[in-house]
Amino acid sequence: MAKIIIIGAGGVGRVVTQKCAQLSSVFSEIILASRTLKKCDDIAIMVKAKYEKVKISTAQVDADDENQLVNLFEKKRPFLVINVALPYQDLTIMEACLKTDVHYLDTANYEPLEEAKYGYHWQWAFKERFKKAGLMAVLGCGFDPGVTSIFTAYAAKHHFDELHYLDIVDCNGGDHGNAFATNFNSEINIREVMQKGKFYEKGSWKETAPHEISRIINYPNIGPKKSYLINHEELESLVKNFPTLRRARFWMTFGDEYLTYLRVIQNIGMAGIEPISFQGNQIIPLQFLSVVLPDPVSLAENYEGETSIGCRISGLKNGCPRTYYIYNNCDHRAAYLETGAHGISYTTGVPAALGAKMMITGKWSGTGVFNVETFDPDPFLEDLSKNGLIWHEILDQNLEMD
């Protein structure tokens, strides 16, 4: 039983809070904190109405300000912080955890505000300090990164002696009815998908122009969808932790119209992250754009269809070639009916709550900074199916990925 603080009252925060409330035998008390107190209060009111047993309170905090975080953590004395604010806040929250003896978990790796370039090295650099303090920091415990990394660990543990080829395949087969919107924080999402493509092959990283490589991939219960090779954060840690990998790639589906909008946004300068002067004020075009785009949370009500995210792996077992596909499909409508959030927030929030459960119950333990594929995948995946994200596996069938 442990007290936790959740930071970030967006789409993912809404799901994490409810999932923790459902697991009241593990999470004895929840404090939901964000920059805007009203967003926390709205979620807390809804959660209290649904889950009578829950002990929940709210707080206002600017997580860019380490002192505010330290004051909050000292006042509330949580066991663990679940960070579902934005990647920009990862380092300040980790610093505050070290100062106040609090464990840490997040779903997205650090990215500096002034440069659209994420990577693990900033957070891995905290390893010795967390170790020395006897604390645990778990990085990237959403769906991708998160479940995709744990799926890979599960494959390595149960089905392979050597992993050779890994393709993470991410399809959103849903429709929210808007001309253009992003499924999670618009600023982070647009920065991510406009980056150059990147994949790992034969011991080195290869770069491509944005969306240069595409192929049709067949997704279960959805069908064939054009999928683009993009850079994605879990590739960086997976190739380190599974050194037999000869190639690791990440594929994501985008509709033609979505990509046209993105190109226009970029061509007219609205994806810019350098400050510009507007009517006497300094503004960042991409931040302005994310204010005028639909709030990702608001998409949930009319979202229909499914997501399908999984790992297609080939390698060796007992000296013989083997293929393996492990995946989850999540229905947007079902996610909305349970939590008021769509499938993208749901597939991120459920793993974050379960990762926190693994830490609290000691199923995942250690001191230092960890990527999720380094833990035992079994207890997590057992819980995942019981908590709304059922997964499936297919052995030794054609993966269509060469």
Ligand code: NDP
């Ligand atoms: P939202 O934009 O909906 O929510 C982000 C929340 O963080 C908002 O409530 C915002 O507060 C809060 N926040 C932002 N800055 C601060 C700050 N300085 N101090 C305190 N709170 C702050 O995003 P999502 O919920 O969609 O995504 C949350 C996180 O999940 C992101 O980091 C995203 O990258 C990650 N993610 C991970 C995925 C995975 O599979 N691993 C998939 C999808 C998302 P306010 O509203 O008050 O401004």
